[in-house]
Amino acid sequence: MQITPPFGGVLLGAILFLIVVLLTGEGIVRLGIQANLWPEPLLGTANAEMDIKVQALDRLVKQQPVDCLFLGSSQLDTAINPGVFSDEYQKLTGETLHCYNFSLGTLTAGPAGRIATLLVYRYHPKMLVLGISARDFSRDFGELARPLTDDPWVRHNLTDQNPGGWLTENSLFYRFLGQIRVALDPDYQALRSRMLQQLAPDGFLQYTGNTLTIDTTSFIPKFKLNAEDLSGLDEVMALKDQGVHIILLEVPVYPGFLPDYVEGSERKYYTAFRAPVQNRIDVYRVPFIYSQEEIGSLIRDSQWNDVKHLNTSGAESFSVWVARKIAGVLQHDTSTHTIWNNEYGNH
Amino acid sequence: MTPQPIRFGIMNMEIISLPFVYFLAAALGVYHLLPRRGQNIWLLLCSLYFAASWRWEFAVILGSSILINYLIARRIAAGILHKKAWLWAGIGLNTAGLLFFRFAATGYIDLILRVLSGGTSLSTKILLPIGFSFYTLQAIAYLVEVYQKQISPEHDLVDFGLFLAYFPHLISGPIERGKNLLPQIKQNRLVGNNELAEGGWLILTGLFRKLVIAGTLVTLLPEGIFARPMEFAASDRWIAILIYGIWLYNDFAGYTGLVRGISLLFGIRLSPNFKQPFFAHNMLDFWNRWHMSLSFWLRDYIFFPIQRFLIRRGFSAGKPARIILPPLVTMLVSGIWHNATLALLAWGALHSLYQMADHLISQKPGFISPKKQPRWKQILFSLRVYCLLLPTWMLFAAGSLKLAAGFCLSLFTGGGTTRFRLLELVFPMAALMVSFFLDAFQEKHGEERTVFSFPRPVQSVVVGLGILCVVLSILWSNIPSAAFVYQGF
Numbered sequence: 001m002q003i004t005p006p007f008g009g010v011l012l013g014a015i016l017f018l019i020v021v022l023l024t025g026e027g028i029v030r031l032g033i034q035a036n037l038w039p040e041p042l043l044g045t046a047n048a049e050m051d052i053k054v055q056a057l058d059r060l061v062k063q064q065p066v067d068c069l070f071l072g073s074s075q076l077d078t079a080i081n082p083g084v085f086s087d088e089y090q091k092l093t094g095e096t097l098h099c100y101n102f103s104l105g106t107l108t109a110g111p112a113g114r115i116a117t118l119l120v121y122r123y124h125p126k127m128l129v130l131g132i133s134a135r136d137f138s139r140d141f142g143e144l145a146r147p148l149t150d151d152p153w154v155r156h157n158l159t160d161q162n163p164g165g166w167l168t169e170n171s172l173f174y175r176f177l178g179q180i181r182v183a184l185d186p187d188y189q190a191l192r193s194r195m196l197q198q199l200a201p202d203g204f205l206q207y208t209g210n211t212l213t214i215d216t217t218s219f220i221p222k223f224k225l226n227a228e229d230l231s232g233l234d235e236v237m238a239l240k241d242q243g244v245h246i247i248l249l250e251v252p253v254y255p256g257f258l259p260d261y262v263e264g265s266e267r268k269y270y271t272a273f274r275a276p277v278q279n280r281i282d283v284y285r286v287p288f289i290y291s292q293e294e295i296g297s298l299i300r301d302s303q304w305n306d307v308k309h310l311n312t313s314g315a316e317s318f319s320v321w322v323a324r325k326i327a328g329v330l331q332h333d334t335s336t337h338t339i340w341n342n343e344y345g346n347h
Numbered sequence: 348m349t350p351q352p353i354r355f356g357i358m359n360m361e362i363i364s365l366p367f368v369y370f371l372a373a374a375l376g377v378y379h380l381l382p383r384r385g386q387n388i389w390l391l392l393c394s395l396y397f398a399a400s401w402r403w404e405f406a407v408i409l410g411s412s413i414l415i416n417y418l419i420a421r422r423i424a425a426g427i428l429h430k431k432a433w434l435w436a437g438i439g440l441n442t443a444g445l446l447f448f449r450f451a452a453t454g455y456i457d458l459i460l461r462v463l464s465g466g467t468s469l470s471t472k473i474l475l476p477i478g479f480s481f482y483t484l485q486a487i488a489y490l491v492e493v494y495q496k497q498i499s500p501e502h503d504l505v506d507f508g509l510f511l512a513y514f515p516h517l518i519s520g521p522i523e524r525g526k527n528l529l530p531q532i533k534q535n536r537l538v539g540n541n542e543l544a545e546g547g548w549l550i551l552t553g554l555f556r557k558l559v560i561a562g563t564l565v566t567l568l569p570e571g572i573f574a575r576p577m578e579f580a581a582s583d584r585w586i587a588i589l590i591y592g593i594w595l596y597n598d599f600a601g602y603t604g605l606v607r608g609i610s611l612l613f614g615i616r617l618s619p620n621f622k623q624p625f626f627a628h629n630m631l632d633f634w635n636r637w638h639m640s641l642s643f644w645l646r647d648y649i650f651f652p653i654q655r656f657l658i659r660r661g662f663s664a665g666k667p668a669r670i671i672l673p674p675l676v677t678m679l680v681s682g683i684w685h686n687a688t689l690a691l692l693a694w695g696a697l698h699s700l701y702q703m704a705d706h707l708i709s710q711k712p713g714f715i716s717p718k719k720q721p722r723w724k725q726i727l728f729s730l731r732v733y734c735l736l737l738p739t740w741m742l743f744a745a746g747s748l749k750l751a752a753g754f755c756l757s758l759f760t761g762g763g764t765t766r767f768r769l770l771e772l773v774f775p776m777a778a779l780m781v782s783f784f785l786d787a788f789q790e791k792h793g794e795e796r797t798v799f800s801f802p803r804p805v806q807s808v809v810v811g812l813g814i815l816c817v818v819l820s821i822l823w824s825n826i827p828s829a830a831f832v833y834q835g836f
Contacts, residue, residue: 004540013803013808021811184770
């Protein structure tokens with residue numbers, strides 16, 4: 001190699017130009033946020049709902065610790081109103097819990113394991129309630145949630161260091177550029193605007209409809225517990241070792257839909273889904289709250305948004321019911337009670 | 348039994364991937380510490396390792412090809428009586444190998460075996476070795492050049508091995524000629540300011556074309572649109588076919604720029620492969636600008652020999668055989684080279700028809716060359732070329748005659764709701780414009796020195812923005828590596 005000076009001036013100039021652009025950009029974005037000229041940019045991950053919820057939770061934990069998190073698919077997203085849950089819990093136990101519903105549309109149990117780990121690492125909750133349903137363990141729905149766990153920011157928060165994740169975490173200008181990209185993605189924008197309309201500040205997704213149309217073709221024609229989703233379940237259960245109280249919650253479907261939910265048979269729902277899951281988690285000694293049998297008497301037809309989702313009215317009743325169940329579970333679990341009173345956690 | 352590909356490779360070392368960056372850094376670091384002879388040995392070892400990184404058998408096949416062609420070339424040069432026989436033996440062996448792997452990869456060999464053996468299938472699927480169709484053509488050209496005494500046969504096995512296996516151009520060319528590459532391999536190579544600057548620029552533009560432009564345009568080519576067009580809206584089908592050629596061009600030109608740039612860091616100048624093909628005024632002009640190293644190979648070793656053969660047999664310029672046979676055979680061979688399918692044969696036949704038409708038009712009395720016509724007419728000529736290319740892209744993209752016909756018919760059938768909304772077209776439209784402007788600048792200033800005619804601060808800004816776009820594309824695409832379309836050939 002024979003390099004004669006002057007050499008590299010253009011490259012050096014390009015690097016200087018980039019440094020100037022990036023620093024100026026970072027400064028302008030931060031100043032603009034401080035001056036309320038524009039909002040703090042979202043993460044710009046593959047999922048607008050997660051972006052909104054992470055931003056909201058980041059803000060919340062700056063004000064107060066988050067005690068409990070709910071995690072599941074859209075079924076739990078619309079089923080738990082954390083405000084109602086906390087009020088009822090306080091009435092029963094006298095204890096105030098600050099809760100957030102971090103459920104995400106399309107989430108299945110496999111990715112839920114990763115997201116649960118991320119939430120525990122990042123927000124240190126005392127309790128994590130994982131809401132599950134048969135579709136969360138079906139291979140048919142697995143691919144929908146994959147972009148969530150492949151996302152650089154998610155991987156970065158799960159200690160898989162990568163430049164994209166690091167930049168998303170630390171550079172507001174990078175996030176801002178990412179917003180330009182997602183601004184041109186109509187799917188992302190449609191989900192974002194829907195979420196901004198329907199999400200409550202505590203992460204509760206508010207559905208107000210009431211259409212109970214039952215398609216008599218089986219929703220999951222061939223059901224088998226997917227290995228990847230079972231691993232996700234194991235990952236959530238293992239978080240118990242981090243000192244987090246884990247509760248598994250069966251998220252119900254409309255009773256009239258149950259015969260068509262799993263392989264066109266109500267019995268299959270219990271034998272192919274719920275019983276094997278119960279067997280799987282027995283070893284972890286994690287409470288599993290069943291809800292399907294009681295849902296018929298608890299929720300009226302008018303409280304369903306559709307056969308799989310509750311509307312806000314149904315969510316209110318269900319949240320009260322869940323609060324009672326969890327208070328009961330925690331009352332009987334003396335070890336948990338001790339942990340609770342010792343204010344376990346990093347906050 | 349279902350054919351299962353065997354996997355023995357260390358990893359598929361895509362050129363755009365972190366493992367390749369480490370490999371390249373190691374190759375360059377050691378290379379510049381060695382004398383020329385050592386450099387060549389080192390580069391050959393690197394090249395064989397690169398082939399083996401895909402599958403070790405690929406390195407064995409490459410090594411065998413080097414050895415066989417080396418020995419045959421020496422026999423051609425040495426032999427007085429049998430040199431023609433050795434040439435044909437060499438051409439035959441290379442062609443047979445190419446046809447075998449081409450047909451095997453398409454499944455025909457397996458089919459024949461099944462028919463002959465009454466149902467027994469190959470237990471493993473035979474894959475086309477990486478770069479095989481490129482270095483085989485290069486070997487044939489070398490044998491012919493030696494036979495015609497355009498070059499002396501290479502006595503040094505290492506140098507000849509490097510000529511065939513040189514890793515920057517191994518997977519998809521450019522298909523080099525002995526008279527261009529061998530002298531560079533034989534001489535002391537200088538890597539100075541110019542080589543580094545031009546190499547760096549070629550690498551940047553290559554990455555930009557592949558990751559930024561092609562990476563953006565590919566969003567308009569949803570998976571399955573050519574195979575199952577009726578699942579998509581009519582407008583989506585039209586967008587897909589209109590965009591396909593420009594996407595393919597940026598993908599392949601991006602690859603070529605990248606490997607030419609990498610090669611310059613070793614002081615070796617590879618041939619260009621593209622010369623703004625969409626500025627072509629007719630189809631003959633298009634083939635002088637698109638995949639040039641293949642086009643020129645086909646011209647020199649298929650087209651011209653057939654033409655000479657016909658002339659020797661007394662076919663004058665206006666005779667139908669002179670007009671039909673050379674382009675037809677040439678483009679059919681090109682089709683088979685791309686893939687042994689009826690669709691690619693039809694693709695070749697259609698291209699040959701275009702060439703015949705251009706040839707006839709150019710022979711008409713009063714014909715004025717497009718280059719001598721007003722600018723607006725030249726633009727219209729280029730648009731006409733693009734329109735003529737559309738049916739050929741259908742054949743190329745669909746992969747089968749039936750699917751291509753189905754796609755073609757679907758263009759004139761309505762239905763479906765568009766997948767793309769106006770917002771989604773903003774980035775691809777911007778990418779199209781950037782592709783066009785990059786072509787325009789490259790046409791004016793040359794591919795290697797596009798940016799160097801600007802004042803220095805402008806150069807820095809252009810390079811800086813280019814780096815920013817490439818880095819953002821890599822970060823946003825969130826994939827560990829990117830493969831090129833033509834490495835499948």
